[in-house]
Amino acid sequence: MSDLLQQIVAGLEAGSYYALIGLAIVVVMKSTDVPNFAQAEMGLMAAYMCWWLADGDEIGWPFWLAILVGFAFAAVFGALVQFFLIRPLTGLSNQPLAILAAISLGYALIDLFQDNGLPFFIDWIPGLGGGYPLGVSLVLAILSVPLVYIFMKKFVKKMDNVDHFPLLLLTIGLTFALGSLIEIFFGNQPQKFNTPWSGNIFNIGDTRIGYDQVVSIGMGLAIAIGLAIFFRSKWGVRMRAIAEDGTTARLLGINAGVISLLAWAIGGLVAGAAMTLKGGSTVLELGSAEGLILKGFIAAVLGGFVSLPGTFIGGMVVGVAEAVAGGQISTSLQPTMALLIVVIVLFLYPDGLTREAKLREV
Amino acid sequence: MPGLEKGVGGTIKIGTSQPFTGRAAVAGEALLGGLQMAVDEINAAGGIDGCDFILAWEDDRYEIEQMVTNVRKLIDVDKVWGFVGTAGSQAIPSTYPAIEGAGTPLWGPISPANQDIKEIYLTNPTRTEQGKICIDYFVSQGAETIAVIGQDNEMGVEALAAAKAQESVHGYEIVAEEEIEVLSDVVAPAVLAVIESGADGVLTALDNAQNGLVLSGFHEAGYNPLVCSDAGSAGAGGINTVSLTEPEAADGYLGALQVALPDTDSEFVNNWRAGWEAYDGPGKDGAPNFSLQTYSIIQAFFVLWDRLDGNYTYENFHAVAETLVDDPILIPSIPPIACGPLPGGHQCASGAGVAVYSSATESWTQVKAFEQPAS
Numbered sequence: 170m171s172d173l174l175q176q177i178v179a180g181l182e183a184g185s186y187y188a189l190i191g192l193a194i195v196v197v198m199k200s201t202d203v204p205n206f207a208q209a210e211m212g213l214m215a216a217y218m219c220w221w222l223a224d225g226d227e228i229g230w231p232f233w234l235a236i237l238v239g240f241a242f243a244a245v246f247g248a249l250v251q252f253f254l255i256r257p258l259t260g261l262s263n264q265p266l267a268i269l270a271a272i273s274l275g276y277a278l279i280d281l282f283q284d285n286g287l288p289f290f291i292d293w294i295p296g297l298g299g300g301y302p303l304g305v306s307l308v309l310a311i312l313s314v315p316l317v318y319i320f321m322k323k324f325v326k327k328m329d330n331v332d333h334f335p336l337l338l339l340t341i342g343l344t345f346a347l348g349s350l351i352e353i354f355f356g357n358q359p360q361k362f363n364t365p366w367s368g369n370i371f372n373i374g375d376t377r378i379g380y381d382q383v384v385s386i387g388m389g390l391a392i393a394i395g396l397a398i399f400f401r402s403k404w405g406v407r408m409r410a411i412a413e414d415g416t417t418a419r420l421l422g423i424n425a426g427v428i429s430l431l432a433w434a435i436g437g438l439v440a441g442a443a444m445t446l447k448g449g450s451t452v453l454e455l456g457s458a459e460g461l462i463l464k465g466f467i468a469a470v471l472g473g474f475v476s477l478p479g480t481f482i483g484g485m486v487v488g489v490a491e492a493v494a495g496g497q498i499s500t501s502l503q504p505t506m507a508l509l510i511v512v513i514v515l516f517l518y519p520d521g522l523t524r525e526a527k528l529r530e531v
Numbered sequence: 532m533p534g535l536e537k538g539v540g541g542t543i544k545i546g547t548s549q550p551f552t553g554r555a556a557v558a559g560e561a562l563l564g565g566l567q568m569a570v571d572e573i574n575a576a577g578g579i580d581g582c583d584f585i586l587a588w589e590d591d592r593y594e595i596e597q598m599v600t601n602v603r604k605l606i607d608v609d610k611v612w613g614f615v616g617t618a619g620s621q622a623i624p625s626t627y628p629a630i631e632g633a634g635t636p637l638w639g640p641i642s643p644a645n646q647d648i649k650e651i652y653l654t655n656p657t658r659t660e661q662g663k664i665c666i667d668y669f670v671s672q673g674a675e676t677i678a679v680i681g682q683d684n685e686m687g688v689e690a691l692a693a694a695k696a697q698e699s700v701h702g703y704e705i706v707a708e709e710e711i712e713v714l715s716d717v718v719a720p721a722v723l724a725v726i727e728s729g730a731d732g733v734l735t736a737l738d739n740a741q742n743g744l745v746l747s748g749f750h751e752a753g754y755n756p757l758v759c760s761d762a763g764s765a766g767a768g769g770i771n772t773v774s775l776t777e778p779e780a781a782d783g784y785l786g787a788l789q790v791a792l793p794d795t796d797s798e799f800v801n802n803w804r805a806g807w808e809a810y811d812g813p814g815k816d817g818a819p820n821f822s823l824q825t826y827s828i829i830q831a832f833f834v835l836w837d838r839l840d841g842n843y844t845y846e847n848f849h850a851v852a853e854t855l856v857d858d859p860i861l862i863p864s865i866p867p868i869a870c871g872p873l874p875g876g877h878q879c880a881s882g883a884g885v886a887v888y889s890s891a892t893e894s895w896t897q898v899k900a901f902e903q904p905a906s
Contacts, residue, residue, distance in 0.1 A: 179719030357556040359740045361775050368777055370751055451716040452740045452775050455554045460714040495720025500709040
C-alpha cells in the first residue's frame with residue numbers, strides 16, 4: 170500500500186508539471202487561438218534565469234529575489250514574444266517586428282562592418298573593402314536601420330485573415346531558436362538548481378514525501394485555481410471572447426492586442442513556474458522542455474484546449490497513470506500511458522474531460 | 532576515392548563529427564579537444580614518415596540526421612582520408628552506409644557492438660562489456676541480486692544484455708528490469724521499483740542527469756546498493772553526473788572505465804594532463820575525462836599509421852590493422868588495441884576497469900584494474 174501511495178505522490182508531482190504547461194498552452198489558446206509549441210522552452214528560459222540569478226557560482230542573489238525577478242522575466246518575455254512575433258500574424262500591426270528586425274540587424278551590422286567591411290557583392294567598390302573603425306561602422310549601421318525598417322514594413326505584411334498554420338510554424342521555429350539562445354546564454358551543461366527545500370523529506374506512515382513534491386503539487390493547484398478565478402474576471406471574459414470570435418470582440422471594443430499580450434505574459438509566467446519547479450526538483454538541462462511539451466499538450470487535449478480544470482485534471486491523471494503503471498506493471502509501459510489515455514478519453518469524450526470544453530462547440 | 536596511392540604522403544586530412552553544442556556538448560567538446568591536441572602535437576613533432584595531419588570536424592548536436600549529413604560532407608566535400616574518434620553511439624550506426632559506400636575507415640570508441648563492417652574499427656570496450664565488468668565488481672563485493680535501469684533505447688538494451696550474460700556466469704538473480712524514457716526526468720517509478728526489489732547492485736544505462744536523479748532517489752529513501760554505470764553515463768573521472776546530485780548521494784557511485792582516470796600518475800597521462808592544461812584550441816571547455824579518451828585513441832591511430840610504412844592505401848590499412856591481434860598497439864591509458872580479421876575482429880579492444888567516487892575527496896579512484904569480464 171505504501172508503495173502505491175509513493176507512486177501516486179511521484180505521479181502527482183510529475184502531473185503538476187504536465188498540468189502547468191498544459192494550462193499555459195490553454196491560456197494562450199484562449200486568447201490567440203494558437204497552440205504554442207514553444208511554451209515549455211519559454212518556461213525553460215525563465216527557469217534558467219532563476220537558476221542563474223540564484224546560483225552562488227553565478228550572480229548569487231537571495232533565492233526568493235531570484236525567483237521574483239525570474240518570474241517577472243518570464244511574464245515580460247512572454248509579452249515580448251507576442252508583441253514582436255505574434256502580432257503581425259494575428260491581424261495586428263507589423264510595426265514592432267519591423268522595428269525589432271531593423272535594430273537587430275543594425276546591431277549585427279556594426280560587427281560586420283568592423284570585421285569584414287561591406288558584404289561581398291558591393292565590396293568591389295573602390296575604398297569599400299576591408300574592415301572599418303567602430304565609429305564608421307556605427308554610422309553605417311545606423312544608416313542601414315531605416316532601410317531595413319522600410320523593407321520590413323513593406324514586405325512583411327500583417328495577415329488580415331488570421332491563419333493558424335503560420336502561427337503554428339512560428340512557435341515551432343521559436344522552440345529551436347530559444348533552445349539555441351538558452352545554450353548561448355546559460356551553457357550546455359545540466360545544472361542542479363538548489364531550492365530551500367531541496368532534499369528535505371518527511372514521512373506519512375511508510376511513505377516518504379519530499380518537500381519539493383509538496384511545493385510542486387501545491388503550486389500547480391494554486392496556479393490552476395488562480396487561473397480559473399482570473400478567467401471569471403472581466404479581463405478573463407474578454408480573453409475568451411477574443412478566442413471565440415476575434416472580429417466580433419473587436420467590434421465590441423475589446424482591445425485584442427492588449428488581451429493577447431496579457432495572455433502571452435500569463436502563459437509565460439505559468440510555464441516559467443512549471444519549469445522552475447521541475448528544475449528545482451530534478452535538474453535543469455537543455456532537453457527538459459522537449460520532454461515536457463508533449464505531455465503538456467496531452468493535458469491540454471484532455472481539457473479540450475479550453476477547460477482549465479479539465480487540463481489540470483488531465484495533467485494529473487497522466488502523471489499518476491504513468492507512475493502507477495510504471496510501478497505496478499512495468500516501467501516499459503510508462504511512456505505509452507499518456508497516449509493511451511488520450512486515445513481512451515477522445516473515444517469517450519471527444520471534446521475533452523469537462524463540460525466547459527463542450528460549450529465551445531455549442 | 533580519397534584513399535592515397537601507394538607511397539603518397541603529405542598532408543592527411545582526418546575527420547570527426549562530435550556534439551559540440553546541444554545536450555551532449557560537454558563530452559563532445561572535450562572529445563574534439565583531445566583529438567585536436569594530439570594532432571597539434573604530432574605535427575609539431577614533425578609528423579609521421581613525412582605526413583602531417585589536419586583535423587576536419589563538424590558539429591552534430593547529438594542528432595542522428597546531422598551526424599549523417601556531417602559524415603557525408605566530410606567524405607564528399609572535405610575528402611577526409613578516414614574518421615577518428617567520432618562518438619555518439621545512438622547515431623553512428625546511421626552513418627555506416629555512407630562510410631561503407633565510400634570505403635572510408637572509421638577508428639573510434641563505438642558502441643553498440645561490432646557489426647562486422649570492413650571500414651569500422653571499434654577501439655573501446657562496448658557498453659555491454661562495461662556493464663559486465665560493473666556486475667563482476669558487484670559480485671566480488673557480495674551482491675546476489677541485481678537490478679537494471681536503462682533508457683528505452685540501445686543503451687538500455689546493452690545493459691540488460693550484460694546482466695543476462697553474467698547471470699549464468701555468477702548465478703545471481705535479476706530482480707528488476709526498469710526503463711526510463713530518453714530525455715525524461717520522471718525516474719521515480721523505476722527508482723521505487725528497484726527500491727522495492729531490494730537489489731544489492733544496480734546497473735544503470737542512463738544519461739548523466741537521469742543517473743543523478745536516480746542516485747538522489749536512492750539516497751532519500753535510505754537505500755544504499757552498489758550503483759554502477761558505463762563510462763560515459765557515469766562521467767567516470769569527471770563531475771558530469773556526480774555534480775547533479777547531493778554529495779552524499781554520489782558517495783560510493785561506481786563508473787566503468789574505458790580509459791584511465793585523468794589524474795592517474797603515469798608518464799603517458801601526466802604528459803596528456805600537461806598538454807591539456809596548456810592546450811587552448813577548440814574543445815578546451817569540455818570535461819577533461821573525455822579528452823583523454825580521444826587523445827588515447829588517436830595515439831593508437833598514429834602508431835598504426837607509422838606501421839603502414841608509407842603505403843597509405845585503404846587496402847594496406849586494412850591489411851595492417853587486421854594483424855594487430857598478433858602485435859597489439861599498446862597505449863598505456865587504454866586496453867590493448869588488437870584488431871583482427873572479420874568476422875568479429877574489428878572489435879579491437881576488450882576489458883574495462885571500475886572507479887569509485889568519493890564525495891569527501893571529490894575524486895574518483897580506480898578500484899578494479901582493466902580486465903576481461905568473467906566468463
